[in-house]
Amino acid sequence: MNSDEKQRKPSAKIPVKNIKVHQPAEPVTRNFSPSDAIYVRKITGFFTRVRRYMNLFFMVAFAALPWLRYDGHQALLFDITEQRFTIWSLTLWPQDLTLLAWIFIVGAFLLFFVTTFLGRVWCGYLCPQTVWTFIFIWFEEKIEGTANQRKKLDSLPMSFNKFWRKSLKHFSWLMVSLLTALTFAGFFTPIQDLFIDFFTFNASFAAVSSVLFFTLCTYGNAGWMREIMCLHMCPYARFQSAMFDKDTITVAYDAGRGEGRGPRGRKQDPKELGLGDCIDCDLCVQVCPTGIDIRNGLQYECINCASCIDACNGVMERMNYPKGLIRYTTEHELSGKKVHFIRSKLVGYAVVLVVMVTLLVLDIVNRVPMSLEIIRDRTELAQENLNGEIENVYTLKILNKSQKENVYRLSVRGIENTKWNGEQEVTVEAASVYTLPMSLTVDPYDLSGYMTDIYFVIEEVGSNGEVVLEHKSRFFNKR
Numbered sequence: 001m002n003s004d005e006k007q008r009k010p011s012a013k014i015p016v017k018n019i020k021v022h023q024p025a026e027p028v029t030r031n032f033s034p035s036d037a038i039y040v041r042k043i044t045g046f047f048t049r050v051r052r053y054m055n056l057f058f059m060v061a062f063a064a065l066p067w068l069r070y071d072g073h074q075a076l077l078f079d080i081t082e083q084r085f086t087i088w089s090l091t092l093w094p095q096d097l098t099l100l101a102w103i104f105i106v107g108a109f110l111l112f113f114v115t116t117f118l119g120r121v122w123c124g125y126l127c128p129q130t131v132w133t134f135i136f137i138w139f140e141e142k143i144e145g146t147a148n149q150r151k152k153l154d155s156l157p158m159s160f161n162k163f164w165r166k167s168l169k170h171f172s173w174l175m176v177s178l179l180t181a182l183t184f185a186g187f188f189t190p191i192q193d194l195f196i197d198f199f200t201f202n203a204s205f206a207a208v209s210s211v212l213f214f215t216l217c218t219y220g221n222a223g224w225m226r227e228i229m230c231l232h233m234c235p236y237a238r239f240q241s242a243m244f245d246k247d248t249i250t251v252a253y254d255a256g257r258g259e260g261r262g263p264r265g266r267k268q269d270p271k272e273l274g275l276g277d278c279i280d281c282d283l284c285v286q287v288c289p290t291g292i293d294i295r296n297g298l299q300y301e302c303i304n305c306a307s308c309i310d311a312c313n314g315v316m317e318r319m320n321y322p323k324g325l326i327r328y329t330t331e332h333e334l335s336g337k338k339v340h341f342i343r344s345k346l347v348g349y350a351v352v353l354v355v356m357v358t359l360l361v362l363d364i365v366n367r368v369p370m371s372l373e374i375i376r377d378r379t380e381l382a383q384e385n386l387n388g389e390i391e392n393v394y395t396l397k398i399l400n401k402s403q404k405e406n407v408y409r410l411s412v413r414g415i416e417n418t419k420w421n422g423e424q425e426v427t428v429e430a431a432s433v434y435t436l437p438m439s440l441t442v443d444p445y446d447l448s449g450y451m452t453d454i455y456f457v458i459e460e461v462g463s464n465g466e467v468v469l470e471h472k473s474r475f476f477n478k479r
Helices: 004-010 044-066 095-118 120-128 126-144 145-155 160-185 192-198 205-225 227-233 235-241 307-318 344-365
Strands: 076-079 084-087 088-092 250-253 326-329 370-378 391-400 406-413 419-421 425-428 434-443 449-460 468-476
Touching: 004 145, 044 076, 044 120, 044 126, 044 160, 044 192, 044 307, 076 235, 076 370, 088 095, 095 120, 095 344, 120 235, 126 160, 126 205, 126 227, 145 192, 192 205, 205 227, 307 326, 370 449, 370 468, 391 406, 391 425, 391 468, 406 419, 425 434
Parallel strands: none
Antiparallel strands: 076 084, 084 088, 250 326, 370 391, 391 434, 406 425, 406 449, 419 434, 449 468
């Protein structure tokens, strides 16, 4: 290569931009160790009160819902053994799987929409892992004391004081876990019978095993694993980044206002000291349930619980600084750019959510409150009776999906002069299946071939023809 070619060749160097980043004196490492413990400091503030009121409301709802009665039965019961889900006046059966699918799809897209707009507020305010963790921490504070007292207690050798406090704490955790497990199991089996049978030692092995399993899960997750679930096991923390953008509202630290960090007196002017508003007190770290430092930027471990906001606002108030050094904000706002609350991704999730809700409503409105299953006699498709007529044997299973007893009228069409052998008007109890053996006989002269399509018709008596269902089957001739 000659000198002219070297001069014409563009430079391969990449321009470097120097960025000033705050570096702590000792780099923080987050190597996982089961022995690590996070001592969450108690905090008060606006967002903490909001979270507690929301947690209280949904905890009361969780505890009360399985005890509610509707029209003589448990209002909410997802009976797996009977393959029947009861939701007030609505009863869902395996045949209604599409309806359940729509419900789960709507829930998923609602979560996507909220996450795109408000980040991980589900994790911070409504996630059962977070709710039960804070409940268990409340028992720790009442029995073992503040975060510093708990840390000191754990560092001391075993004594009577430590033994009774630890024993009482774990006993309280287990009692909460047991009541949680019994309530949760009460959504899947009649809760009144479950409580009576469990505490009188008359419950079945399956019921006892389920309750003990969920007790251990609650005790382990909220008592021991806590942030490990959020940091290492929760899949939502991993795929949430696909829904975030620079206009997503999240908990963030205003580095432009807070840096550089450093302690100072309350009456000292931070500008004269060359400091920002952050006094480097680390309270935002001490109150974080996942143990992160929000000042290091957006992190997948952050659950948007806003405990750090309440802690920082309290410090700013005492220092006579403006609140909001840590706040709910967006990356665009922090960088001084315009925030776009209405954007294509959010609109897309909203449109899909509206479509899914519409389909769910239409599915519920157009749902026929009965079902008919036809089972043919497989041993002999067709037989000739003593009158020389061709007879086919069927078993009809009539499912009453409603919450009241109904009378159904049955008929068949597709072949002229068909004789129905069996009941044609049956009474089916609420949310139950009625099995009806019957047969059809036809004069062979009315059959045009070996196989003829027929239609069983079932109609609810008293519905004036509004509740009618047809089911296709076949009638076979002798060869």
